[in-house]
Amino acid sequence: MRKALILLSxxxxxxxxxxxxxxxxxxVIKPEFGKILxxxxxxxxxxxxxxxxxxxxxxxxxxTKKGIIPASTFKIPNSIIALETGVVKNDSVIFxxxxxxxxxxxxxxxxxxxxxxxxxCVPCYQEVARKxxxxxxxxxxxxxxxxxxxxxxxxxxxxxxxxxxxxxxxxQIDFLERLYYxxxxxxxxTENILKDIMIIEKTESYTLSGKPGWGxxxxxxxxxxxxxxxxxxxxxxFATNVExxxxxxxxxPAIRLNSTKExxxxxxxxx
Numbered sequence: 001m002r003k004a005l006i007l008l009s010x011x012x013x014x015x016x017x018x019x020x021x022x023x024x025x026x027x028v029i030k031p032e033f034g035k036i037l038x039x040x041x042x043x044x045x046x047x048x049x050x051x052x053x054x055x056x057x058x059x060x061x062x063x064t065k066k067g068i069i070p071a072s073t074f075k076i077p078n079s080i081i082a083l084e085t086g087v088v089k090n091d092s093v094i095f096x097x098x099x100x101x102x103x104x105x106x107x108x109x110x111x112x113x114x115x116x117x118x119x120x121c122v123p124c125y126q127e128v129a130r131k132x133x134x135x136x137x138x139x140x141x142x143x144x145x146x147x148x149x150x151x152x153x154x155x156x157x158x159x160x161x162x163x164x165x166x167x168x169x170x171x172q173i174d175f176l177e178r179l180y181y182x183x184x185x186x187x188x189x190t191e192n193i194l195k196d197i198m199i200i201e202k203t204e205s206y207t208l209s210g211k212p213g214w215g216x217x218x219x220x221x222x223x224x225x226x227x228x229x230x231x232x233x234x235x236x237x238f239a240t241n242v243e244x245x246x247x248x249x250x251x252x253p254a255i256r257l258n259s260t261k262e263x264x265x266x267x268x269x270x271x
Contacts, residue, residue, distance in 0.1 A: 034059035044242035067166025071213030074160035126157035169239035225256035
């Protein structure tokens, strides 16, 4: 009986701690993030998490909690699983181009794994997903606690681009935080490779790492940029998700990066 009471007390204490951690995280509305998106003629939300102060900043918290198709941001967990299963041996493995026309010229050549990640080569990662297979993909996604991916043998190579798979901006940040702080059940080698290939920009004052994504939501172009920004003394996690109706999409990739960096400027984190 005494053991049972002690166990119950520990459970209550643990649950109390979890609830306290959740309550300790603040959500601060930043209307200026919305003005940035308005100026770029897109709608959506920028979400930044200041881990030191346990504070989320966004223009629209309801948007940040929506489930949206992950598009090429899924290349982060896909890469982890590829390396952990041995489907991809290292970041210099070559994906041979078969000579067929692809959606983008930058995909029409032999690419290393690192290059395939950085140019977001969809055919390369479709090959990777097929080699991983349904069972291993499901097992590893469960281990990684990467939720709400829906697929079978027919959709194993496109479920992150179309279909019912969904992830929110909040969930993206949770996953990235666990990756950054070595809280995923993966090897240090895999973690180090991922952190290297995710680097987007390095300056004297910060390093920006992450992954963009581009998909369709309700027949509207939907763009992601997720990642983290390291400064000299701390790290900030971010997930930007925006939509654009216009058919001229030449500027769309830059919009995701520019809106995110401008939001960091508004918070006086970068210059």
